Every structure is written in C-alpha cells, then in structure tokens.
Amino acid sequence: QKEVEQDPGPLSVPEGAIVSLNCTYSNSAFQYFMWYRQYSRKGPELLMYTYSSGNKEDGRFTAQVDKSSKYISLFIRDSQPSDSATYLCAMSPISGGYNKLIFGAGTRLAVHP
Amino acid sequence: NAGVTQTPKFQVLKTGQSMTLQCAQDMNHNSMYWYRQDPGMGLRLIYYSASEGTTDKGEVPNGYNVSRLNKREFSLRLESAAPSQTSVYFCASSESGSQPQHFGDGTRLSIL
Numbered sequence: 209q210k211e212v213e214q215d216p217g218p219l220s221v222p223e224g225a226i227v228s229l230n231c232t233y234s235n236s237a238f239q240y241f242m243w244y245r246q247y248s249r250k251g252p253e254l255l256m257y258t259y260s261s262g263n264k265e266d267g268r269f270t271a272q273v274d275k276s277s278k279y280i281s282l283f284i285r286d287s288q289p290s291d292s293a294t295y296l297c298a299m300s301p302i303s304g305g306y307n308k309l310i311f312g313a314g315t316r317l318a319v320h321p
Numbered sequence: 322n323a324g325v326t327q328t329p330k331f332q333v334l335k336t337g338q339s340m341t342l343q344c345a346q347d348m349n350h351n352s353m354y355w356y357r358q359d360p361g362m363g364l365r366l367i368y369y370s371a372s373e374g375t376t377d378k379g380e381v382p383n384g385y386n387v388s389r390l391n392k393r394e395f396s397l398r399l400e401s402a403a404p405s406q407t408s409v410y411f412c413a414s415s416e417s418g419s420q421p422q423h424f425g426d427g428t429r430l431s432i433l
Contacts (some may be wrong), residue, residue, distance in 0.1 A: 244424075249426075254422070308369075
C-alpha cells in the first residue's frame with residue numbers, strides 16, 4: 209500500500225464548476241500538507257501549503273486537512289480552462305529538520321469551455 | 322527571476338553511456354533535491370542535499386550519484402545508463418527542511 213493515495217482521474221468538468229481533488233494517507237506523522245499544480249511539460253508549482261488540520265483559502269482555491277480521517281482536499285471554485293493541469297498532493301513529517309516530501313501520483317483535471 | 326534552472330531539457334542516451342544533469346538555483350536556498358517522475362508513480366526522491374557540503378540518499382538512489390558543487394548547484398550523474406532510468410528528472414530547492422520545495426521544469430531522459 210502506498211503512503212499517499214490519489215485518484216489519477218482524468219477528471220473532466222465544465223467551466224465554472226466546483227472541483228474537488230482528494231488524497232488519503234496512512235502515516236499519522238505527516239504534519240505539513242501541500243498541493244502542487246503541474247502543467248504539461250513543466251515542473252510542479254506550489255499552490256497551497258498548510259500545517260496540521262483545518263482550512264486555508266487563497267482566491268479560488270481552498271485546501272482542507274482532516275488529520276483524524278487522514279484525508280486532504282483541494283477545492284477549486286469557478287474553475288477555468290487555465291486550471292487544466294495535473295494536481296499533486298504532497299505531505300511531510302518533520303524529522304531532524306529535513307523535509308522529505310511524499311507525493312501522490314497526481315490527478316489530471318480538464319476544464320472545458 | 323529564473324528560480325531553478327535545469328540543463329539539458331532533453332537527452333537521448335544509449336545503454337551504458339554516462340551523463341550529468343545540471344541544476345542551479347538563484348533563490349539562496351540551503352536545501353536541494355533530485356526527483357524522478359514516472360507515469361502512475363508520482364515523484365520519487367533520488368538524492369537530496371540538506372545544506373552545502375552534505376548529500377543523502379532518498380527513496381531510489383541506486384544507479385545515481387550526486388555532487389553539491391556549491392550553494393547554488395547540485396548535479397546528478399548516471400555512470401552507466403540503463404533503460405529503467407528513462408524518466409523525467411526534476412531538481413528542486415527549499416530554504417530549509419521545513420519549507421516547501423520549488424521545482425525546475427525537468428530533464429526528459431530516454432535511454433535506448
């Protein structure tokens with residue numbers, strides 16, 4: 209079993225829809241949670257960065273962490289064709305001050321006009 | 322503002338050839354990382370350098386070596402390339418161990 213599970217999709221939605229992307233994990237030591245967006249033939253770009261449980265909002269994006277269920281989500285409101293990309297969740301324990309990120313395999317999202 | 326720069330962007334090698342992938346960051350970050358990305362596998366850490374002068378193995382280090390040349394540069398070497406090393410390689414950097422990582426745009430490597 210992988211430490212981080214993420215539905216690979218693809219997920220296809222119409223422009224303006226609310227998108228929900230999710231990851232589950234098995235390691236209760238994870239404390240930092242991140243979402244990256246990766247366009248085709250580009251490197252991952254940091255979208256959201258949260259510590260512990262709760263919600264964090266940034267414009268049209270909301271990251272949610274539920275540590276009791278070992279479940280994190282990224283919500284995209286009013287989705288746009290420019291949101292079409294692969295979304296990677298990543299998480300990290302803190303051990304000795306080093307950041308060892310564990311990534312999900314990514315969910316491909318397509319937003320069509 | 323370049324961020325993390327990787328060279329080359331594409332490369333084709335024959336089995337047994339050697340190659341060094343270059344990475345440089347201009348953000349004055351202390352920590353640097355090398356990952357490989359394969360379909361359905363996500364990003365897997367090959368090696369990392371927590372600070373200048375130190376390197377450590379990640380999840381999949383076999384067949385690779387690294388050099389932290391200075392604070393800006395971190396190179397990845399394949400001594401004898403194998404078809405299983407066909408992948409997209411990403412370099413990343415972070416200010417410290419607890420901060421998020423910033424990625425380059427990758428090197429696409431094919432080994433025949």
